[in-house]
Amino acid sequence: MIEQTPPDLRYSKEHEWVKMNGDEATVGITHFAQDSLGDVVYVDLPDTDTTFEQFAKFGEIESVKAVSELYTPVGGAVTEVNGDAVDNPELVNSDPYGKGWLIRLRVADPSDLHNLLTAEAYEALLAESE
Amino acid sequence: MPTTVTPNGPDDSGSPHPFIPNTSADRAAMLDAIGVSRFEELVHDIPAAHVYPELRLTDNTPEPALTAELSALANSNATPGEYACFLGAGAYRHFIPAVVRAIASRGEFVTAYTPYQPEASQGTLQVGFEFQTAVCQLTGMEVSNAGMYDGPTAFAEAALMACRVTRRRTVAVLDTVDERLVEVLDAYVRYQGLEVQVVDSSSLRTPDGAACLMAQSPNVYGVIENMQSFIESAHSVNALAVAHVNPTSLGMFKSPGEWGADIVTAEGQPLGVPMSFGGSYVGLLACRQAHVRQMPGRVIGRTTDTRGRRGYALTLQTREQHIRRERATSNICTSTQLIALMATTYVAAMGKNGIRRIAELCYQKAHYAANRIARLPGYSLPVEGTFFHEFAVQCPRPPAEINRALLERKIIGGYDLSRRIPNGMLVCVTEMNSRQEIDSLVEALEDAGGRA
Amino acid sequence: MSSGPAARDRRLLMERSVPGRFAVAIPESDVPPAELPESSLLRDDLDLPEVAQLDLVRYFTLLSQLNFSIDTNFYPLGSCTMKYNPKLNDEAAALPGFSQIHPAQPFETVQGALRLMYELQQMLGEVTGLPGVGLAPLAGAQGEYAGLLIARAWFDSAGKSERTVALIPDSAHGTNPASAAMAGLEVVTVPSNDQGNVDLEALRAACDERTAVFMLTIPSTLGLFNPNILDITEAVHEAGGLVYADGANLNALLGLVKLGDLGFDICHSNLHKTFSTPHGGGGPGAGPVMVAKELASFLPAPVAALGDDGLYRFERPENAIGKINGFHGSFSILVRAWTYMRSMGRNGLREAARNAIINANYVQAKLRDRFDLAADRHCMHETVLSARRQKARGASALDIAKRLLDYGVHAPTMYFPLIVDEALMVEPTETESKETLDRFIRIMRQIDEEIDQDPALLHEAPHDLPNTRLDETTAARRPYLRWQQET
Known part of the structure; x- marks a missing residue:
């Protein structure tokens, strides 16, 4: 079973999660996002060293018959892209908070985190939209 | 409302037309089930002032009369075959085996819908997969889509595709590309903030920052382009090399894929499709695997069903308009499937050796014609280079005048190239032109040239 | 064996x-x-x-x-107008005098072909009330693109290049926004009201000095004729914009009303829908563009014209948007459409629209107790059902559509328009008999019962076709797009 909303992460309203490790942020999409998208068939991710503002479009994720845009939960420069998820997009479905992560960013402004939701607040958001 | 005119006589109880089966009794029963007493109650949302407008059209024409009228219209055209035809310039007269027509006439292909329901469309889908395979084999590319509208629109879409792949906004086109291709390209890029730059083929320098360099081979003069230099030039500034080719020529000439092109487009008409006054044709578009997700148009993929059997389905659909809407790779929602079927059947019927031999026949006959015309007084071949089945001729008089004289001898002459070459004419010779036809052309040209 | x-x-x-x-x-x-x-x-x-x-x-x-086809199966496929494709059409297109002529032949040698094109222009102009007709576009989407280029060129010529917004209802076909984007227009979505029609107030609010065109499918993709249509076209005109009709559903209007009379400025028509040319398994179609008189000089090149000498020629309209394809259109399709229009004539075309509307309303009336309607009122040529009640009982619109295939009926259009949950869009067309519709109605009611009796029949459908459901996920994840030597 996938843990639906791990408590140690921060969340965006667009259903991305971010995990901080020093000034490095790992970014992926939430369990809810992968579940509503269905079988992920393709992820389009940026090149490393690309710089993004917070909440900027950084890529796209596709199922067979839908496509969603990906937004950065925090701003910064891309340090790493998960090639495994590009080659095996099913990882985003099977392990959204683990092997299905998408990019790592060097965070430019740590205060970006204040604009994100806690696990509790994100769960409330999901409950509200149901 | 006006009274309903029924074509089958004064009695209006039968079906109103052979294509509309319901009788007035059927309609009465249906209106009753719907709960209205007359049809007009169903359309009261249409503003009353505008309903049932006058239509200045003739009433229905029964099939016998219509057949006669159609024959008369068709017979009033001068048909190649009855006339010797040396026109090419984008549409080519080739032998089309009877099997191609027979298969492409099957109602199960002709009247099928787009294969959005794959289980009910395996025939169409497998044909499409065969088409993609044939296009890849011919062009030497890794992936092909299932077909575009025609060659020129495929060429234009390739430019848009190159801009998406490279995220650049300038499209460079060799000056030896037919201006009719460039005109379609212009119509496609006009409002997208893209710029088209024409590149001098003698210096062959791709501008810095160009998304692609586009070449046509054989080019507007019928000459095989120097594929190696064109592709090297594109790659020297990290632009994509887009080659627009004639598929028949690929029966003998090295494929653009072997030369290293990134995107290949072509007019598919020469592959078993009748000239039909310019359409319907099918455009070919093939590319390297790396760019498949920026490709426009439909793509068919092989997969398996729930019982593990092989089957086919449209795939990579998120690129397309019905999903991505304004962010789609193109607005196209056709694969010109029936024409792609003709091309697929043609390639299969001609087969490995047939395609090569047709190409060689075209080459041989065109060279025979060119050699003879070159020796005529007042005529010359002004363009250097290897050509395939078309070549530029400089005539002693305007080609329009020459062609009028040829027409009197039941010869449809070449394409007027005087916008490029003074008194220039592009002559096309295919396997359909007999030696006798070619000799008559030469003779007629000689006579027409002397009548200055 | x-x-x-x-x-x-x-x-x-x-x-x-x-x-x-x-x-x-x-x-x-x-x-x-x-x-x-x-x-x-x-x-x-x-x-x-x-x-x-x-x-x-x-x-x-x-x-x-392995295919379904109109010649073999009923296709209640909404918005696609899968009517009978008359055999004479194909025979006409194959006549050597049409199929073997070269597009660049001297005009004196192709008078019959040019005359046919000229007459088709006249007929399409008459049926739509938009007299400027360009036959060049090779498909509906290309006709739409040409129409939008005409609008842009017209505004440019009037010094109003700042008009770069296309207003498009949320119920529109995907090609509308895709074509608008290709024409460099900014897409602004206009919401529909609870009747599925464009919200007039929302439209008025969206119109301003940047509005280039409002694109409207009429009847709408819900199969409804917007009763406020005259107010809509007036509102857009007052704001200085043009009104574009997506002619996908023109079949419902033949001889009943002309788009030009309603205030539309531009439309395209899919000849493979309304005018009976075959779908061919996905093309070729043709998408002529029709415009009001004052826009006619912007039509794509070439158009067929009749000279004072009685000869037909191709002409390039004075302000032509250019050429949008290699020659002058999908001629083999144009021959078929001409043949159809002449076969039907003034009276037959009107009967086509009337019978298409009766057929759709009949199906709606006979299924409304089992399936929710997207809009509870009489429809035009198609009805949009919602399988939301069926979904709650465990079978989606997709399951129902796939089960229909087992009965030899093609699936309706599903999940479109996007504004209706579990949409099943049914367009019977006028060429189907009451018996065929009765059979379809029986099958739909039976499938509805199967949901409770044997849901696996639906979930695993189709059972009896050359393939069961295909793994489209793997097809998209690891595309296998051509034959390759197995190693």
């Missing part, structure tokens, strides 16, 4: 290829040989199939039998 779908030999051409076989004999050259180009320009090998003629015919005939 085994037979049936499972036993069909589905091997590809390359898997049937035997070196040395061929289907067509190629003649020897009758001219003296010319020297071949240098070998570096020539290809070494061309990996194409080698099959005998009968094997070829059997293979493609087998493939054809």
Whole structure:
């Protein structure tokens, strides 16, 4: 079973999660996002060293018959892209908070985190939209 | 409302037309089930002032009369075959085996819908997969889509595709590309903030920052382009090399894929499709695997069903308009499937050796014609280079005048190239032109040239 | 001996290829040989199939039998107008005098073809009330693109280049926004009201000095004729914009009302829908563009014209948006549409619209107790059902559509328009008889009962076709797009 909303992460309203490790942020999409998208068939991710503002479009994720845009939960420069998820997009479905992560960013402004939701607040958001 | 005119006589109880089966009794029963007493109650949302407008059209024409009228219209055209035809310039007269027509006439292909329901469309889908395979084999590319509208629109879409792949906004086109291709390209890029730059083929320098360099081979003069230099030039500034080719020529000439092109487009008409006054044709578009997700148009993929059997389905659909809407790779929602079927059947019927031999026949006959015309007084071949089945001729008089004289001898002459070459004419010779036809052309040209 | 779908030999051409076989004999050259180009320009090998003629015919005939088609099946496919494709159309297009002529022949030698195009222009202009007709567009989407280029060029010529917004209802076909984007227009979505019609107030609020066009499908994709249509076109005109009609549903209007009379400025028509030309398994179609008189000089080149000398010629309209394809349109399709329009005539076209509307309302009336309606009112040529009640009982619109295939009925259009949950869009067309509709109605009611009796029948449908449901996920994750030698 996938843990639906791990408590140690921060969340965006667009259903991305971010995990901080020093000034490095790992970014992926939430369990809810992968579940509503269905079988992920393709992820389009940026090149490393690309710089993004917070909440900027950084890529796209596709199922067979839908496509969603990906937004950065925090701003910064891309340090790493998960090639495994590009080659095996099913990882985003099977392990959204683990092997299905998408990019790592060097965070430019740590205060970006204040604009994100806690696990509790994100769960409330999901409950509200149901 | 006006009274309903029924074509089958004064009695209006039968079906109103052979294509509309319901009788007035059927309609009465249906209106009753719907709960209205007359049809007009169903359309009261249409503003009353505008309903049932006058239509200045003739009433229905029964099939016998219509057949006669159609024959008369068709017979009033001068048909190649009855006339010797040396026109090419984008549409080519080739032998089309009877099997191609027979298969492409099957109602199960002709009247099928787009294969959005794959289980009910395996025939169409497998044909499409065969088409993609044939296009890849011919062009030497890794992936092909299932077909575009025609060659020129495929060429234009390739430019848009190159801009998406490279995220650049300038499209460079060799000056030896037919201006009719460039005109379609212009119509496609006009409002997208893209710029088209024409590149001098003698210096062959791709501008810095160009998304692609586009070449046509054989080019507007019928000459095989120097594929190696064109592709090297594109790659020297990290632009994509887009080659627009004639598929028949690929029966003998090295494929653009072997030369290293990134995107290949072509007019598919020469592959078993009748000239039909310019359409319907099918455009070919093939590319390297790396760019498949920026490709426009439909793509068919092989997969398996729930019982593990092989089957086919449209795939990579998120690129397309019905999903991505304004962010789609193109607005196209056709694969010109029936024409792609003709091309697929043609390639299969001609087969490995047939395609090569047709190409060689075209080459041989065109060279025979060119050699003879070159020796005529007042005529010359002004363009250097290897050509395939078309070549530029400089005539002693305007080609329009020459062609009028040829027409009197039941010869449809070449394409007027005087916008490029003074008194220039592009002559096309295919396997359909007999030696006798070619000799008559030469003779007629000689006579027409002397009548200055 | 085994037979049936499972036993069909589905091997590809390359898997049937035997070196040395061929289907067509190629003649020897009758001219003296010319020297071949240098070998570096020539290809070494061309990996194409080698099959005998009968094997070829059997293979493609087998493939054809794996298809649904109008000739064999009922297609209640909303918005696609899958009407009968008359056989005379195909015969006409194949006449040598049409199919064998070269597009660049001197105009004196193709008077019959030019006259046919000229007459088709006249007829389409008359039916739509928009007299400027361009036959060049090769498909509906290209006609739409041409129409938008005309709008842009018209505004440019009037010094109003700042008009760059296309207003598009949320119920529109995907090609509308895709074509608008290609024409460099900014897409602004206009919401529909609870009747599925464009919200007039929302439209008024969205119109401003940047509005170029409002694109409207009429009847709407819900099969409704907007009763406020005159207010809508007036509102857009007052704001200085043009009104574009997506002619996908023109079949419902033939002889009943003209788009030009309603205030539309531009429309396109899908000849493969309204005018009975075949879908061909996904093209070729044709998408002529029709415009009001003052826009006619912007039509794409060329158009057919009748000269004072009684001869027909191609002309380039004075302000033409240019050429949008290689020659002058999908001629073989234009021949079919001409044939159809002449066969139907003034009276037949009107009957087509009337019977299409009656057929759709009949299906709606007979299914409304089992399926929710997207809009609870009389429809035009199509009705949009919602399978939301069925979904709650465990079967989606997709399941119902797939189950229909087992009964030999093509699936309706599903999940469109996007504004309706579990949409099943049904367009019977006028060429279907009451008996065919009654059968469809019975099948739909039976499937509705199967949901409770044996849900697996739906979830695993189709059962009896050449393939069961296909794994589209793997197809998209690891695209396998051409035959390759198995290693």
